[in-house]
Amino acid sequence: MKGIFESLEEILLSRRDFLVKLGWGGIISFLIGSAIATVKFFFPRVLFESPARFTVGKPEDYSFGKVNASYKDSHRICVVRKEDGSFFCVSLICTHLGCTANWKPSEGIFHCPCHGSKFDRMGINFAGPAPRPLDRFKLDHTPEGELIVDKSVIYKGIFGMNSDVIYPQSLLKV
Ligand code: FES
Numbered sequence: 419m420k421g422i423f424e425s426l427e428e429i430l431l432s433r434r435d436f437l438v439k440l441g442w443g444g445i446i447s448f449l450i451g452s453a454i455a456t457v458k459f460f461f462p463r464v465l466f467e468s469p470a471r472f473t474v475g476k477p478e479d480y481s482f483g484k485v486n487a488s489y490k491d492s493h494r495i496c497v498v499r500k501e502d503g504s505f506f507c508v509s510l511i512c513t514h515l516g517c518t519a520n521w522k523p524s525e526g527i528f529h530c531p532c533h534g535s536k537f538d539r540m541g542i543n544f545a546g547p548a549p550r551p552l553d554r555f556k557l558d559h560t561p562e563g564e565l566i567v568d569k570s571v572i573y574k575g576i577f578g579m580n581s582d583v584i585y586p587q588s589l590l591k592v
Pocket of ligand 1: 512513514515516517530531532533534535546547548
């Protein structure tokens with residue numbers, strides 16, 4: 419009889435031991451979770467956008483009558499130098515649903531890979547679902563003569579309109 423009570427007592431003790439450990443495990447897990455949440459609070463997940471103003475080299479870096487796509491990946495823009503030497507900065511954000519259009523030098527067009535919209539060298543849409551021309555951003559130059567793009571100033575493409583005509587201020591003559 420005594421043996422039965424002893425083994426029952428052992429079972430109860432080991433059960434109590436298990437519950438105590440479970441309780442401590444829960445408390446420790448809670449504390450670790452809280453600590454991680456606190457650390458995450460001080461280091462939030464922030465989307466670091468490229469700055470609104472940035473330089474894109476000097477005028478002499480650009481050939482007449484050419485589209486420069488060097489800043490496509492970093493800023494989603496192209497800088498175009500027209501035959502007369504003037505510049506403009508075209509946004510590569512497709513006016514359909516916002517994919518990034520590519521410059522196709524062999525065809526002389528901007529082409530959106532998502533749904534096939536096409537834009538001529540001036541950014542005017544002529545095929546696909548894009549409802550209007552590509553936007554432009556303000557292009558200026560620093561006192562040191564560097565070209566500077568200001569993406570906070572947008573010249574919105576308007577259906578059927580040439581941005582050269584409606585936004586002469588989008589053209590930079592140096
Ligand atoms: S997002 Fe460019 S064609 Fe649809």
